[in-house]
Amino acid sequence: MxxxxxxxxxxxxxxxxxxMKGVIAGINPDAQIVDLSHHISPQNIAEAALILSRSYAYxxxxxxxxxxxxxxxxxxxxxxxxxxxxYFFVAPDNGVxxxxxxxxxxxxxxxKVIQLINPAYWLPLISHVFHGRDIFAPVGAHLSSGxxxxxxxxxxxxxxxxxxxxxxxxxxxxxxxxxxxxxxGNISTNILQIHIAGVEKLTVQMxxxxxxxxxxxxxxxxxxxxVALLGSTGYLILAxxxxxxxxxxxxxxxDPVMVFFDNPSLKE
Amino acid sequence: MxxxxxxxxxxxxxxxxxxMKGVIAGINPDAQIVDLSHHISPQNIAEAALILSRSYAYxxxxxxxxxxxxxxxxxxxxxxxxxxxxYFFVAPDNGVxxxxxxxxxxxxxxxKVIQLINPAYWLPLISHVFHGRDIFAPVGAHLSSGxxxxxxxxxxxxxxxxxxxxxxxxxxxxxxxxxxxxxxGNISTNILQIHIAGVEKLTVQMxxxxxxxxxxxxxxxxxxxxVALLGSTGYLILAxxxxxxxxxxxxxxxDPVMVFFDNPSLKE
Amino acid sequence: MxxxxxxxxxxxxxxxxxxMKGVIAGINPDAQIVDLSHHISPQNIAEAALILSRSYAYxxxxxxxxxxxxxxxxxxxxxxxxxxxxYFFVAPDNGVxxxxxxxxxxxxxxxKVIQLINPAYWLPLISHVFHGRDIFAPVGAHLSSGxxxxxxxxxxxxxxxxxxxxxxxxxxxxxxxxxxxxxxGNISTNILQIHIAGVEKLTVQMxxxxxxxxxxxxxxxxxxxxVALLGSTGYLILAxxxxxxxxxxxxxxxDPVMVFFDNPSLKE
Numbered sequence: 001m002x003x004x005x006x007x008x009x010x011x012x013x014x015x016x017x018x019x020m021k022g023v024i025a026g027i028n029p030d031a032q033i034v035d036l037s038h039h040i041s042p043q044n045i046a047e048a049a050l051i052l053s054r055s056y057a058y059x060x061x062x063x064x065x066x067x068x069x070x071x072x073x074x075x076x077x078x079x080x081x082x083x084x085x086x087y088f089f090v091a092p093d094n095g096v097x098x099x100x101x102x103x104x105x106x107x108x109x110x111x112k113v114i115q116l117i118n119p120a121y122w123l124p125l126i127s128h129v130f131h132g133r134d135i136f137a138p139v140g141a142h143l144s145s146g147x148x149x150x151x152x153x154x155x156x157x158x159x160x161x162x163x164x165x166x167x168x169x170x171x172x173x174x175x176x177x178x179x180x181x182x183x184x185g186n187i188s189t190n191i192l193q194i195h196i197a198g199v200e201k202l203t204v205q206m207x208x209x210x211x212x213x214x215x216x217x218x219x220x221x222x223x224x225x226x227v228a229l230l231g232s233t234g235y236l237i238l239a240x241x242x243x244x245x246x247x248x249x250x251x252x253x254x255d256p257v258m259v260f261f262d263n264p265s266l267k268e
Numbered sequence: 269m270x271x272x273x274x275x276x277x278x279x280x281x282x283x284x285x286x287x288m289k290g291v292i293a294g295i296n297p298d299a300q301i302v303d304l305s306h307h308i309s310p311q312n313i314a315e316a317a318l319i320l321s322r323s324y325a326y327x328x329x330x331x332x333x334x335x336x337x338x339x340x341x342x343x344x345x346x347x348x349x350x351x352x353x354x355y356f357f358v359a360p361d362n363g364v365x366x367x368x369x370x371x372x373x374x375x376x377x378x379x380k381v382i383q384l385i386n387p388a389y390w391l392p393l394i395s396h397v398f399h400g401r402d403i404f405a406p407v408g409a410h411l412s413s414g415x416x417x418x419x420x421x422x423x424x425x426x427x428x429x430x431x432x433x434x435x436x437x438x439x440x441x442x443x444x445x446x447x448x449x450x451x452x453g454n455i456s457t458n459i460l461q462i463h464i465a466g467v468e469k470l471t472v473q474m475x476x477x478x479x480x481x482x483x484x485x486x487x488x489x490x491x492x493x494x495v496a497l498l499g500s501t502g503y504l505i506l507a508x509x510x511x512x513x514x515x516x517x518x519x520x521x522x523d524p525v526m527v528f529f530d531n532p533s534l535k536e
Numbered sequence: 537m538x539x540x541x542x543x544x545x546x547x548x549x550x551x552x553x554x555x556m557k558g559v560i561a562g563i564n565p566d567a568q569i570v571d572l573s574h575h576i577s578p579q580n581i582a583e584a585a586l587i588l589s590r591s592y593a594y595x596x597x598x599x600x601x602x603x604x605x606x607x608x609x610x611x612x613x614x615x616x617x618x619x620x621x622x623y624f625f626v627a628p629d630n631g632v633x634x635x636x637x638x639x640x641x642x643x644x645x646x647x648k649v650i651q652l653i654n655p656a657y658w659l660p661l662i663s664h665v666f667h668g669r670d671i672f673a674p675v676g677a678h679l680s681s682g683x684x685x686x687x688x689x690x691x692x693x694x695x696x697x698x699x700x701x702x703x704x705x706x707x708x709x710x711x712x713x714x715x716x717x718x719x720x721g722n723i724s725t726n727i728l729q730i731h732i733a734g735v736e737k738l739t740v741q742m743x744x745x746x747x748x749x750x751x752x753x754x755x756x757x758x759x760x761x762x763v764a765l766l767g768s769t770g771y772l773i774l775a776x777x778x779x780x781x782x783x784x785x786x787x788x789x790x791d792p793v794m795v796f797f798d799n800p801s802l803k804e
Binding site: 009010011012013014015017018019021022023025026029030033042043071072073074075077127128129130133134 | 269271273275280300302303304305306307308319320322323324326327328331448450451452484485486487488497498499500510512
């Protein structure tokens with residue numbers, strides 16, 4: 001039973017995700033469909049890329065991800081499917097797979113990307129505005145039934161990638177930025193565990209708020225305190241114990257976050 | 269593996285949808301349950317009818333839809349199950365199937381409606397307020413296991429239908445109205461592709477806003493522009509490219525939308 | 537096919553629930569995963585306990601519930617798994633199973649609780665902040681594959697319980713409190729059917745609002761009226777017909793609700 005993971009910005013109130021699942025069930029009744037998220041901010045390709053890249057490796061090998069955040073639907077943007085390491089991805093070619101490509105490259109895993117041009121794997125009628133239903137879900141379902149990626153289209157050598165800002169060195173530390181705010185109001189930065197490896201003490205600063213040290217987990221401080229810690233996928237996050245850091249700090253995606261390494265002048 | 273599609277106004281926070289799935293799994297462990305939506309506006313039978321009618325045909329034949337928007341639960345309103353073309357429906361008899369009946373009639377598909385009176389297909393205890401759990405989910409599960417509709421109750425000749433306003437001709441065009449506002453803030457009217465078939469140019473007007481022409485898809489205009497286009501199920505929709513038309517136009521369900529056909533005086 | 541029911545406060549936008557499902561599918565592809573709720577208020581153990589206790593018995597025997605509302609993740613709080621009657625539960629030992637224990641005790645069903653200490657049933661890497669993914673989901677998946685509870689850890693004699701206030705007798709009636717507000721704005725009290733059994737007439741009072749009598753279901757009164765009735769799991773609830781009692785009464789969890797039995801002076 002192959003898993004198909006769905007990631008969209010469709011929300012769940014209008015029936016569109018249900019329709020994609022109906023289409024999949026009609027092609028492969030044995031596919032096991034898992035919702036990764038349907039609450040990506042509308043048209044936010046970067047957010048979808050982030051959620052996908054930090055999640056996919058927890059699924060069983062062979063899982064097919066259908067990722068539809070698709071502001072260019074119906075234009076010349078290409079529909080693609082990709083085999084990346086042990087996983088498959090079906091998506092518009094708009095950069096939503098950028099971080100998965102990078103992850104595979106770091107691990108020397110093979111990447112094969114195909115432009116979907118063979119309508120034999122699509123619904124008979126293709127709308128201009130809902131390729132999730134008409135192209136991406138059917139292609140994912142056919143892949144889950146054992147269809148061959150190579151039969152679905154032609155190779156793509158230069159799939160679209162989008163730019164993800166990296167943390168930059170500053171005097172005494174790093175300047176990162178906010179890349180995600182989660183359901184709990186935890187604030188994720190683009191600073192990874194590897195960026196601060198070996199650092200014994202550090203101070204995190206956002207706007208006028210300074211958070212000392214790093215805790216291992218929320219429960220090490222009292223409810224209401226702001227803490228900095230490494231999240232479950234290795235990113236440095238800011239949180240409020242039993243509360244919402246977002247409600248305290250009012251962050252926006254892209255806002256700067258500074259980390260200072262063991263800097264006495266800051267800790268007076 | 270038969271698909272059971274669920275459509276309710278229950279939301280997803282209180283466990284009620286989960287309980288319906290638990291009941292189904294207890295009766296038919298092999299049923300494949302798909303959420304169509306649980307975010308129908310509370311008690312909004314017309315909205316549920318719309319979502320159901322535009323979605324069901326994308327599911328595999330034999331799919332059983334359990335549609336529970338049920339303000340009359342526990343009163344004399346009848347619980348029904350229906351076989352309509354290749355699909356089954358289980359619902360309160362309050363008009364939620366109106367558009368499915370109409371769709372079947374246009375296609376000359378058979379309609380059989382049964383009033384559910386046989387408690388052998390229900391849970392042992394029936395509450396006054398949650399027939400989704402106690403009657404509709406179990407009936408759907410038994411249908412998915414191969415139970416016979418005719419054994420569940422007695423024929424209904426006059427199932428309840430609700431009125432859906434149709435677009436009306438006005439001087440130079442059509443007067444429609446708003447029937448749905450989706451997760452993206454796209455505004456759907458009750459004007460269908462067939463109502464404007466053959467029209468080469470048109471102008472859409474809502475309140476004091478005029479939108480020229482029809483585009484095929486969002487990406488044909490610049491971000492922020494308002495556009496009119498045909499949605500993926502054939503309804504004329506108003507949208508803002510990469511934005512929310514609802515935030516710009518503040519529509520309410522039932523608000524009028526005018527379409528003028530190629531009318532030079534309007535386009536000066 | 538064993539059912540695994542998931543209950544968390546994770547929300548559904550960040551992919552964390554999807555990742556738990558991916559982990560489960562990797563361990564037991566045949567498990568059938570059902571969402572009970574992922575919208576428990578953040579860190580609200582009591583609310584999770586309530587939803588779980590009133591829902592679990594509607595699932596088929598053998599169902600495994602993975603309940604992760606876990607403000608103490610990564611601290612000394614114990615991870616546990618339990619066999620309670622015909623059901624299994626995997627959770628942090630923070631009281632989220634309190635009402636399930638009580639329910640089993642009332643029914644003289646056996647309770648076995650194990651502290652999870654055997655990492656053979658976990659993911660290889662354990663984060664400090666996401667045991668839902670790293671411990672609880674894998675343990676649930678292994679149980680669904682037939683793993684033995686006793687092999688997973690050591691017995692716990694004194695699992696944590698939290699206090700749930702009970703209704704108290706007052707002159708002429710009972711004083712209860714609000715324990716849940718649902719998606720429709722219905723207000724649930726901690727007053728159960730058994731607390732008012734045999735009472736022929738009663739009056740419900742909250743703040744300055746008095747609601748006469750008990751109705752059996754919503755449709756017995758006109759839209760807009762406030763009514764008191766027994767909800768589908770036996771709790772006394774306050775509702776507005778076709779509306780939201782919460783929007784009218786602005787309740788908070790813990791607010792008092794009084795019930796007066798057949799008290800003429802109140803009914804003048």
